[in-house]
Amino acid sequence: MLGSFGLAMWxxxxxxxxxxxxxxALIQQSQQYLMNTYGSRxxxxxxxxxVRVWDHTGKEYLDFLAGIGVNNLGHCHPCxxxxxxxxxxxxxxxxxxxLIAPQIGLAAFLCEHSFAERVFLANSGAxxxxxxxxxxxxxxxxxxxxxxxxxxxxxxxxxxxTMAALSATGQEKVQKGFEPLVPGFVFATFxxxxxxxxxxxxxxxxxxxxxxxxxxGVIPATxxxxxxxxxxxxxxSLALIFDEIQCGLGRTGTNFAYEHYxxxxxxxxxxxxxxxxxxxxxxxxxxxxxxxxxxxxHASTFGGNPLAASAALAYLRELxxxxxxxxxxxxxxxxxxxxxxxxxRNPCIRQVRGVGLMLALELGPPLAMQVVAACxxxxxxxxxxxxxxLRFLPPLIITEADCREACMKLDSALREVGPP
Ligand SMILES: Cc1ncc(COP(=O)(O)O)c(C=O)c1O
Numbered sequence: 168m169l170g171s172f173g174l175a176m177w178x179x180x181x182x183x184x185x186x187x188x189x190x191x192a193l194i195q196q197s198q199q200y201l202m203n204t205y206g207s208r209x210x211x212x213x214x215x216x217x218v219r220v221w222d223h224t225g226k227e228y229l230d231f232l233a234g235i236g237v238n239n240l241g242h243c244h245p246c247x248x249x250x251x252x253x254x255x256x257x258x259x260x261x262x263x264x265x266l267i268a269p270q271i272g273l274a275a276f277l278c279e280h281s282f283a284e285r286v287f288l289a290n291s292g293a294x295x296x297x298x299x300x301x302x303x304x305x306x307x308x309x310x311x312x313x314x315x316x317x318x319x320x321x322x323x324x325x326x327x328x329t330m331a332a333l334s335a336t337g338q339e340k341v342q343k344g345f346e347p348l349v350p351g352f353v354f355a356t357f358x359x360x361x362x363x364x365x366x367x368x369x370x371x372x373x374x375x376x377x378x379x380x381x382x383x384g385v386i387p388a389t390x391x392x393x394x395x396x397x398x399x400x401x402x403x404s405l406a407l408i409f410d411e412i413q414c415g416l417g418r419t420g421t422n423f424a425y426e427h428y429x430x431x432x433x434x435x436x437x438x439x440x441x442x443x444x445x446x447x448x449x450x451x452x453x454x455x456x457x458x459x460x461x462x463x464x465h466a467s468t469f470g471g472n473p474l475a476a477s478a479a480l481a482y483l484r485e486l487x488x489x490x491x492x493x494x495x496x497x498x499x500x501x502x503x504x505x506x507x508x509x510x511x512r513n514p515c516i517r518q519v520r521g522v523g524l525m526l527a528l529e530l531g532p533p534l535a536m537q538v539v540a541a542c543x544x545x546x547x548x549x550x551x552x553x554x555x556x557l558r559f560l561p562p563l564i565i566t567e568a569d570c571r572e573a574c575m576k577l578d579s580a581l582r583e584v585g586p587p
Contacts, residue, residue: 190223210543215242218562218569220548230548231561231573236381236413236525239440239495240485241562247443250481251474258473263466269476273449276483281423282431283451287460288471292412292438293327295448298465299375299434300331302452303406304351306459307372311404317370318408321357325382326375326410335375338383358388360395367399373406373434374399378424381413384556385520385527393430400433406456408434412448413525416440417486417563420496420523427522443482447475492523495563498570499523502559505574513578515585517555526559527552534584541580547573 190211197208214221218241220230233239240247254269261267274286287302289295300318307315320326322337333341334349342348356362357380374396380386400407409432414424416437421427425435433456438448448470452459469475485491503519503526510516510528518529530538533554542549550558557577561569 217241217243218565226546228543228546228548229569229573229576231559231565232548232550233560233562234439234444235550236418236439236560237442238444239417239491239563240443240482241564242444244443244485244564246481246485247445247478250443250477251445254473254477260469260472260474262468263470267473267476269473269480270471273471273476273480273483276480277437277449277451280483280487281435281451282425282453283435283457284453285451285457287450287465288476289438289448289450289467290446290469290475291327291448292410292436293329293332293448294467294470295412295436295438295450296326296332296335296375296410297329298450299408299410299436300335301465302434302450302456302459303373303408305464306406306456309459310455311372314370315372316351317368318352318373318375319355319363319366319371320352320375321377321380321383322354323357323380323383323386324375324377324410325380326377327412357383357386358392360392360399363396364399367403367405371403371405373408375408375410377410377412377414378428379414379419379522379525381525381558382552384529384552385525385558387520387522388428390428390430393425393428397430406434407432408436410436412436412438413560414522416482417492417495418523418525418560420492420499422486422492424522441482442475442478443485445475445478447471447479449479491563495524498561498563498565498567499526501567502526502561502565502570502573505570506559509574509578509581513581513585515581521559524559524561524563524565528557528559530555530557532586537584538577538580541584542576545576545580547576547580549573549577 211223212220213223220228277286287298304316320335324337326332326335331349335352337354353366355366378388411424435451441447506519510519515530516528517531521527535551535554535557539551552558
């Protein structure tokens with residue numbers, strides 16, 4: 168006879184088996200029905216709360232990737248959930264033919280808290296960059312000449328996967344196979360001002376740069392480089408565009424990454440963390456550039472829709488009123504010191520780098536993918552950029568205890584995978 172404990176265990180085992188059967192079927196369906204853009208994925212997440220997520224078996228993970236720099240307030244933060252619930256009960260969507268208060272509030276908030284004077288709202292990072300590319304070209308054609316349309320961007324940059332955004336991306340692996348690319352992009356070497364200067368000619372209209380390259384391996388621009396780009400743009404009447412899609416909005420310990428450098432762009436793109444987990448992108452501009460788009464030039468069915476705009480406004484209020492960036496700076500220092508202590512003990516680690524809570528470890532051996540998999544086994548989510556770089560983009564609300572726990576798990580994973 169089964170006692171009550173035995174009965175409970177029997178039910179639990181049955182429940183887990185059923186969950187596993189469902190999960191196996193779903194994983195099989197994912198391989199059958201979804202285009203294979205993300206490779207084979209086995210981890211199925213069903214719940215998130217704060218800095219933790221759970222898979223379908225109930226296993227818990229410390230999330231140090233945060234949706235690749237999206238969930239800056241952690242998962243299901245009450246302010247985002249509440250904003251979405253309230254808005255969903257009132258108006259889900261109505262098109263940009265009509266005004267809605269959350270969109271106006273969001274645009275006003277962004278302008279009142281940044282260098283910008285006007286905003287266009289989109290749905291993603293790539294789309295915000297598409298808007299930026301259109302904006303600077305139109306401006307340059309209207310103000311200067313039809314030939315002045317070339318944009319200088321950087322090798323190892325990343326600006327998205329749509330056609331113009333990938334043409335602006337300085338990585339062959341992103342572009343290969345999708346030729347013909349959108350013309351009008353030339354590539355300089357990140358942190359090498361002379362390489363930018365050499366590319367400027369009578370067809371140049373703008374310079375597009377990430378203040379801290381993300382997909383390129385978490386590489387901060389030097390202060391001299393960004394200050395030099397500003398000088399070049401001023402001297403040649405070029406637009407300076409900062410892509411802060413990954414590094415903006417508190418991630419690096421300031422509200423916007425440009426604040427670290429004291430260099431103000433003319434145009435900036437945001438996305439990722441902006442909606443607190445809901446898709447939204449934004450294109451911000453000042454001065455004459457802010458006045459370029461007129462009816463018919465650019466639009467989006469969903470851009471800044473009521474749900475996304477409400478969530479974004481809730482995130483921004485929390486960012487600016489809740490000292491989120493300050494705590495990201497403090498936690499960034501702490502996590503970095505823990506990673507440096509790990510690096511001192513582990514000869515596999517070549518370098519710790521990054522700013523605030525946008526951090527990376529460079530490994531000597533090409534083991535990044537294996538370390539990511541071993542971390543997952545340990546209950547820690549991070550990701551790999553190529554074969555040598557481990558990236559950490561945790562929620563900005565992490566504590567010292569979370570950092571210590573993550574480093575312990577990482578330490579075990581490195582010992583499991585690394586050379587003896
Ligand atoms: C710097 C940067 N720009 C643009 C993008 C593209 O954003 P999305 O994936 O939302 O289109 C990304 C995404 O990783 C990014 O990191």
